[in-house]
Amino acid sequence: MNTHMLLTVLGLAIVAFPALLLSGFLVAFLLQTRLGERTISTLVQAAVNLSLLATLCAALTMLLQGKAQHPIELGDWVITPYYHFKVEFVLDVLSLSYVLLTLLLCAVIAGFSTRYLHRDPGYGRFFSLYSVFLLGMVTAALSDTVETLFAGWEMVGLASVLLIAFFHSRPAPPRNGLRVWVIYRSCDVALLLAAILMHEINGAGDFDHLVGELAWPNHEVIVIPEHFALLGLLFVIAAAGKSALLPFSSWLPRAMEGPTPSSAIFYGALSVHLGVFLLLRVSPVLDSSALLSGIVVALGVASALFAYLAGRVQTDIKSALAFASLTQVGLIIAEIGLGFRYLALLHLLGHACLRTLQFLRAPSLLHDHHQIENAIGTRPRAETVAWEDRLPRGMRMRLYRFALERGYLDALLEKMVARPVLGLFQTFSRWEDRWAAWLQGGPPSQPVTSNVAEPGTVGHSR
Amino acid sequence: MILPALLALPFAAALLCLVLRPVWSLRISLGGLVLFLLGAAAISLGLPQDSVDADTLFALDNLAAPMLPVFALVHLLSHLGTAKTVTSKAYCLRSLLATGFSALALTCHHDATLLALMVSTSALPLWELQERGGSARAFVLYMAVFCGLVLSAFAAGLAEQRPLGVGLLLLALMVRGGLFPAHSWLPVLFSQASYGTSLLYILPLMEILVVIRVVLTVIPGWMLDVAGVVCLVSAVYCGGLAMVQTQVSRFFAFLCLSQTSLVMYALLLHTPNGVTAALCLWMSAALALTGLAFSIRSIESRFGALSLDEYHGQYDQVPGLAALFLITGLASVGFPGTVGFVPMELLFGGSFEEGLLSSAAIAVATMLNGIALLRAYFALFTGKRPQTSIVLTTTWRERIGIVLITLAVFGGAWLTPSVVASRHTTAEQLLGTTPAH
Numbered sequence: 001m002n003t004h005m006l007l008t009v010l011g012l013a014i015v016a017f018p019a020l021l022l023s024g025f026l027v028a029f030l031l032q033t034r035l036g037e038r039t040i041s042t043l044v045q046a047a048v049n050l051s052l053l054a055t056l057c058a059a060l061t062m063l064l065q066g067k068a069q070h071p072i073e074l075g076d077w078v079i080t081p082y083y084h085f086k087v088e089f090v091l092d093v094l095s096l097s098y099v100l101l102t103l104l105l106c107a108v109i110a111g112f113s114t115r116y117l118h119r120d121p122g123y124g125r126f127f128s129l130y131s132v133f134l135l136g137m138v139t140a141a142l143s144d145t146v147e148t149l150f151a152g153w154e155m156v157g158l159a160s161v162l163l164i165a166f167f168h169s170r171p172a173p174p175r176n177g178l179r180v181w182v183i184y185r186s187c188d189v190a191l192l193l194a195a196i197l198m199h200e201i202n203g204a205g206d207f208d209h210l211v212g213e214l215a216w217p218n219h220e221v222i223v224i225p226e227h228f229a230l231l232g233l234l235f236v237i238a239a240a241g242k243s244a245l246l247p248f249s250s251w252l253p254r255a256m257e258g259p260t261p262s263s264a265i266f267y268g269a270l271s272v273h274l275g276v277f278l279l280l281r282v283s284p285v286l287d288s289s290a291l292l293s294g295i296v297v298a299l300g301v302a303s304a305l306f307a308y309l310a311g312r313v314q315t316d317i318k319s320a321l322a323f324a325s326l327t328q329v330g331l332i333i334a335e336i337g338l339g340f341r342y343l344a345l346l347h348l349l350g351h352a353c354l355r356t357l358q359f360l361r362a363p364s365l366l367h368d369h370h371q372i373e374n375a376i377g378t379r380p381r382a383e384t385v386a387w388e389d390r391l392p393r394g395m396r397m398r399l400y401r402f403a404l405e406r407g408y409l410d411a412l413l414e415k416m417v418a419r420p421v422l423g424l425f426q427t428f429s430r431w432e433d434r435w436a437a438w439l440q441g442g443p444p445s446q447p448v449t450s451n452v453a454e455p456g457t458v459g460h461s462r
Numbered sequence: 463m464i465l466p467a468l469l470a471l472p473f474a475a476a477l478l479c480l481v482l483r484p485v486w487s488l489r490i491s492l493g494g495l496v497l498f499l500l501g502a503a504a505i506s507l508g509l510p511q512d513s514v515d516a517d518t519l520f521a522l523d524n525l526a527a528p529m530l531p532v533f534a535l536v537h538l539l540s541h542l543g544t545a546k547t548v549t550s551k552a553y554c555l556r557s558l559l560a561t562g563f564s565a566l567a568l569t570c571h572h573d574a575t576l577l578a579l580m581v582s583t584s585a586l587p588l589w590e591l592q593e594r595g596g597s598a599r600a601f602v603l604y605m606a607v608f609c610g611l612v613l614s615a616f617a618a619g620l621a622e623q624r625p626l627g628v629g630l631l632l633l634a635l636m637v638r639g640g641l642f643p644a645h646s647w648l649p650v651l652f653s654q655a656s657y658g659t660s661l662l663y664i665l666p667l668m669e670i671l672v673v674i675r676v677v678l679t680v681i682p683g684w685m686l687d688v689a690g691v692v693c694l695v696s697a698v699y700c701g702g703l704a705m706v707q708t709q710v711s712r713f714f715a716f717l718c719l720s721q722t723s724l725v726m727y728a729l730l731l732h733t734p735n736g737v738t739a740a741l742c743l744w745m746s747a748a749l750a751l752t753g754l755a756f757s758i759r760s761i762e763s764r765f766g767a768l769s770l771d772e773y774h775g776q777y778d779q780v781p782g783l784a785a786l787f788l789i790t791g792l793a794s795v796g797f798p799g800t801v802g803f804v805p806m807e808l809l810f811g812g813s814f815e816e817g818l819l820s821s822a823a824i825a826v827a828t829m830l831n832g833i834a835l836l837r838a839y840f841a842l843f844t845g846k847r848p849q850t851s852i853v854l855t856t857t858w859r860e861r862i863g864i865v866l867i868t869l870a871v872f873g874g875a876w877l878t879p880s881v882v883a884s885r886h887t888t889a890e891q892l893l894g895t896t897p898a899h
Contacts, residue, residue, distance in 0.1 A: 083811045425703055
């Protein structure tokens with residue numbers, strides 16, 4: 001078997017094992033069989049570890065052979081003279097690093113979760129969603145076409161949202177899950193449009209048609225027609241939604257409703273970095289326009305500053321960690337805007353590992369703090385930051401309130417976007433009801449508001 | 463000889479239902495629909511005729527061949543999803559007659575007969591509305607407008623392909639398909655009649671069939687443009703309304719309308735890409751929405767009509783139905799890995815030829831549908847689990863339905879390449895006879 005063939009087989013194996021895991025859950029669903037904890041644990045560990053092994057082998061082979069890039073073309077899955085859906089993966093520094101990170105952290109989380117969720121009624125559900133997430137991440141990370149990336153992107157989004165609502169007997173998790181879904185779906189519109197624009201520019205959704213065939217991070221000088229600077233902007237919006245950058249940051253603390261392992265893997269480590277990954281993949285598009293690069297830097301710095309301030313006043317550890325994550329994500333985005341791609345990738349890898357550790361440590365941290373307090377007989381000294389004391393009192397208060405209200409982002413989005421949109425459709429719905437009542441011969445003046453959700457709650461009035 | 467026998471099968475079963483004792487109705491109708499599905503699948507696997515003689519009334523061509531088993535599956539699933547307690551003799555009769563009429567319409571190659579069949583199917587929901595004793599005024603009014611427009615179209619020279627006749631027929635089809643602003647009858651129908659009857663009336667998407675058979679080859683370009691805009695507005699408007707409903711039936715009705723508007727839009731793009739997308743979406747939307755309706759009516763048969771303004775917490779009682787709701791709902795909005803993904807991608811590809819604004823409108827419509835869907839999922843399946851003293855697990859009929867739908871949604875995704883290739887050939891044949899738009 002030559003190197004080319006070997007890398008192709010290994011690349012396919014990386015995707016195939018998570019796909020088989022998901023298929024296993026699907027077959028169990030079709031057979032109406034309830035899998036036991038041990039079976040699930042064995043299947044998950046096997047799939048993740050085998051995929052990880054394939055990734056390591058692929059990385060080693062490429063290193064030893066001095067190959068910087070290996071495309072895996074599976075051909076056109078769907079083809080007509082006017083449309084083709086190409087399934088293509090790529091093994092390069094960026095994709096292999098991100099897949100390696102994904103599989104390493106997923107393996108850790110799988111091991112942690114089998115104990116953390118032992119005897120939980122949602123054990124099977126958690127790992128079913130975990131398998132959707134895993135397949136989505138691996139697909140998105142290895143994708144070499146925008147369609148393949150979009151498929152993985154959507155799977156990650158769905159799994160994230162359903163895991164936020166994991167503890168579904170309480171009202172808050174589903175409500176927060178829905179909010180996150182709304183933001184995800186809204187920003188996915190941008191990715192969809194970007195995909196369509198890519199087809200318009202290149203006649204295909206392949207990234208190498210867009211950024212050239214050189215291995216990442218090198219790229220040919222690309223010239224995108226001026227009015228297609230819109231393409232870069234659409235990528236930035238999609239990334240901002242997925243990575244909780246401004247103005248979409250409000251969903252991040254809401255995502256902490258899920259079980260700790262999912263918070264760690266999604267919002268501390270992998271999912272929140274998927275937007276970063278996207279910008280790294282299309283970074284030549286950003287480089288083609290100084291304005292776009294400037295926007296990316298400004299967005300990253302603003303998000304980092306906001307998250308730092310908001311994180312300073314959080315009173316629960318998961319929210320504090322969520323904002324700490326966002327601070328770093330903002331900085332990584334700024335690095336991408338400045339053109340430091342290797343730095344951004346290293347920053348991403350280091351940050352994801354550190355944050356996973358912190359999230360997994362979070363449940364036992366309070367216990368340890370109590371032990372320390374008992375041992376020393378008093379509370380440990382509170383941490384202070386010198387520059388905050390030098391601010392005028394009024395400014396400090398304003399900053400404090402701004403941080404406490406998380407930049408009023410939730411209120412702003414609700415007031416300026418959610419309420420007007422919902423209000424509009426609720427009004428239409430009332431008119432519809434009146435019209436239907438009149439047609440049906442009912443009293444036209446009959447109140448029909450019961451058919452319509454309360455404003456500002458995307459339907460849920462509880 | 464096989465096709466006439468197959469087309470006669472539902473009517474024969476209906477006749478048996480009529481003459482035998484009511485206790486046999488359920489078995490006969492179910493058996494008849496299973497046989498019809500098997501027959502439709504078998505006949506479709508044979509090579510269809512590439513061309514049909516001008517004087518042939520009923521024939522299976524490239525357009526109808528793959529749709530016949532889909533129609534059969536939709537009707538069977540609709541029947542399987544109906545609780546035994548409500549499957550009366552009349553319901554079984556209606557179900558079989560709807561199957562028969564749909565199959566006849568699908569294979570019909572005579573314009574006037576096709577329209578007559580389409581008009582006659584309106585009697586079935588009316589029959590149920592009368593039987594239930596509810597008000598049928600909205601339905602009757604809209605269908606009277608539909609019938610009036612069809613007659614006017616003929617009077618205005620539809621047979622001679624005069625633009626006025628074609629335009630009036632297009633208007634009639636927009637009323638029948640429930641496109642904005644002529645959509646108000648459909649949410650009322652879903653509220654007043656059973657899901658099964660409403661579903662079998664709307665989901666075969668007869669208006670798509672008539673557009674393909676009668677309108678597409680003769681319609682002027684400017685009418686296509688206007689109708690396309692109406693479809694886009696309808697998709698976004700109904701998607702937005704689906705998002706704010708608090709009754710499950712109305713949510714489903716608006717979701718259906720939004721999706722069917724997209725199918726119609728794809729068709730009216732009048733390009734090979736658009737028509738291919740429409741033909742694929744026709745299949746995927748019918749399957750996915752049938753599955754979604756299946757899960758909704760299975761839930762409502764246990765817990766009664768549910769509202770979406772509170773959390774019902776039914777997941778623990780019926781996890782299979784919850785999963786089915788999510789899978790089919792996501793398939794209907796084109797989620798990756800499901801039968802709806804590639805057709806939706808085709809639609810996006812096709813719509814760009816009309817400008818980025820059209821693509822954006824479709825993206826917004828799918829976004830709204832996706833939000834509405836997950837909101838409904840959370841409302842129905844999350845929340846505090848209600849205390850019940852009786853077992854509410856899925857029945858064997860429901861389990862068969864769940865397996866069939868899941869296989870169709872995921873298995874259909876694997877068959878996408880061959881389906882798209884065959885639909886593209888059909889689309890080119892359909893457009894090959896007309897000048898480019």
